[in-house]
Amino acid sequence: MTRASERAVGALRELILHGDFPAGARLGEVELAERLGVSRTPVREALARLSAEGLVEIAPNRGARVTSWTVGELEAVFELRAALEPRLTALAVPRAATADGDALDDLAERMVRVGRPGPDQDLDALVPLNREFHGRLVALADHPAMATALAGAVHAPIVLRNFHTYDPASLRRSLAHHVEIVAALRAGDPTWAAAVMTAHIHNARAVMVRAARHAQEGA
Amino acid sequence: MTRASERAVGALRELILHGDFPAGARLGEVELAERLGVSRTPVREALARLSAEGLVEIAPNRGARVTSWTVGELEAVFELRAALEPRLTALAVPRAATADGDALDDLAERMVRVGRPGPDQDLDALVPLNREFHGRLVALADHPAMATALAGAVHAPIVLRNFHTYDPASLRRSLAHHVEIVAALRAGDPTWAAAVMTAHIHNARAVMVRAARHAQEGA
DNA sequence: CCAGCGAAGATTGTGTGCAACTTAAGATCG
DNA sequence: CGATCTTAAGTTGCACACAATCTTCGCTGG
Structure with missing residues (x-):
């Protein structure tokens, strides 16, 4: 046992x-x-x-x-992610084998399918897929120091049950970012990949902060 | 109790x-x-x-x-510090009161005195002063997420008993950086302060990596 | 002589009991 | 009636005992 x-x-x-x-x-x-x-x-x-x-x-x-998060703390967490995750993404690019690109592509595509509005939409299914996507990227970077530093930060948005708080436009952007990151990774362009990741996190930040503000005022 | x-x-x-x-x-x-x-x-x-x-x-x-550190892990730790500590320094600048500048100035000056070659040199005394200096800056930034993310990284160089491994030129640079950071902070210029902090960490990185390589080969 | 096996010792992992602290409700006094 | 003290219930913090696991040393067989 x-x-x-x-x-x-x-x-x-x-x-x-x-x-x-x-x-x-x-x-x-x-x-x-x-x-x-x-x-x-x-x-x-x-x-x-x-x-x-x-x-x-x-x-x-x-x-x-x-742990409960104030709006300020939540913004701080996204600042931290914005500082680290693009770097990790850039590091992951040259280390990614073809198979890694395939796996990430599969995840990104599945997220698009599940996230598309319609009868098949399942926002809860996005959570584990998203975790897996970002987790694989971090693992590829092979940078334990940054990975552990980041680990504490990534849970916060998940705790807030995030994908239900996305408006349709932001959600579409977020899922497109995943696909584009894979494209940049396959093109072997770390700058491109890091830039998309930066945008990805800022997009998420805007969604979460808005939601948190709303929840705070609503309560 | x-x-x-x-x-x-x-x-x-x-x-x-x-x-x-x-x-x-x-x-x-x-x-x-x-x-x-x-x-x-x-x-x-x-x-x-x-x-x-x-x-x-x-x-x-x-x-x-x-914990023992390989050269690669040590470099990774400094990458993490390089990603976070300049940002924290920039955040600290607008939050610093005059008294904070005085306290940091005092620390920087004491480090210069204790670190100057001669009969008064005491490299061991630098360790707690340095910890205090960086700790105060981090506290001023008032950014718990980044602070905790950084916390794990800052210990590594200390464990390696760092100041004894500095060559005279690097040590002089390092101590001068502290003074210059305080100057930038007093001038209210976060970009300046962050830039000096970046240089400060890269300088330390070069020293530590060289020392770690040497120790590894020597053993 | 070396490789593989086995048992004893040592060390970590877990369960449980007791002490110390926190907290909330009730009693007492102003 | 309100505030403060008291008290009791519940919870966490610590120590200790036992179980499970790892390590080491000696032994046996090839």
Whole structure:
């Protein structure tokens, strides 16, 4: 059997990312321990690790909560992504083999199909595909320092259930960016790829900030 | 009394940064527990947190070791710093009050005095001053996302006991950079400050990479 | 002599009990 | 009636014990 703390980390991360625990929700240790079928010890370790990832916040003697983001913090996260992810994309270009391009192309195409308005549209299916796309790109860059620095930042938009907040034009742009990044990668042009990634992130930033502002005022 | 795990994190971080545990050294839990006067539980938590900071590496069922850096990883860390720290510096400029400029000026001047060749030179004294200087700049930027992303990277050079590896010309440049950054900050010019910070990091990178190469070949 | 195997020792992973702290409700006093 | 103190319930922090895993050393066989 795999390690209990390992399972706890994965399970809890999925629960949070999937929205079972909304932002700000309290994460009691005994509650999680029962739910995950382990004792409090691995739960504590899982919370500590997710805290390092930025998914939960731990207040001493007061327990853990799912991280909640102010508009300002959300903008800050996108600034960080804008600083790092284009660089990683550029690094990935010369390292990509043909097969990597094929895999990314497949992902980008599937996202376009699933994201296109109509009866087949499934915005929830976009989330894992998007994670996979960006994850593969980061892996190709083969730059652990930047990858870990980025890791804490990428979860924030996901927690906000992002694709439902995209307006049609922004969503179309976002999906087109993926396709264009693959094209730039296949053309072996890191500057092109990085530029599209920059645009991609700024587009996402605009969507998320608008949504967060709206949610904040609406509440 | 303050929390045991908190003390353990701080104490262990200082021990590693101070060089009591060389890179690659094994960190047995019972050994640390006895040394720090706590039980294994807070030690494990401390190791987990320092692992998130990048100071130690944990292998499942095989314990923790002080992170050791290959030349390639070291270069990667400096790439990350080059991507983030100039931005943070630029952000810090408009937020700095006169008192902040004074404090940074004081630090920069003390570093110049302590770093100047002669009987008063004390390269070990530079380490905490340098940490404080960069730390204050990061704090001024008031950008938690970037700050935490950077946190893991800044330790690496310190672990390598850096200032002893500087040749006189590079050291002089490095100390001059600090002074110039303060000047740019006082002039309210973020572009200037960011540019000097970029140069500062590239200068450090050249020194560290050369030293790491030398150490690797010498061993 | 070397490779592979096996058992003992050591170390990490997990469960559980108790102490310390936080928090919220109720009582007491102004 | 409102504010503050008290108290009790619940939760986290820590220590310790046991289980699982890894490592090392010795042994056997080729």
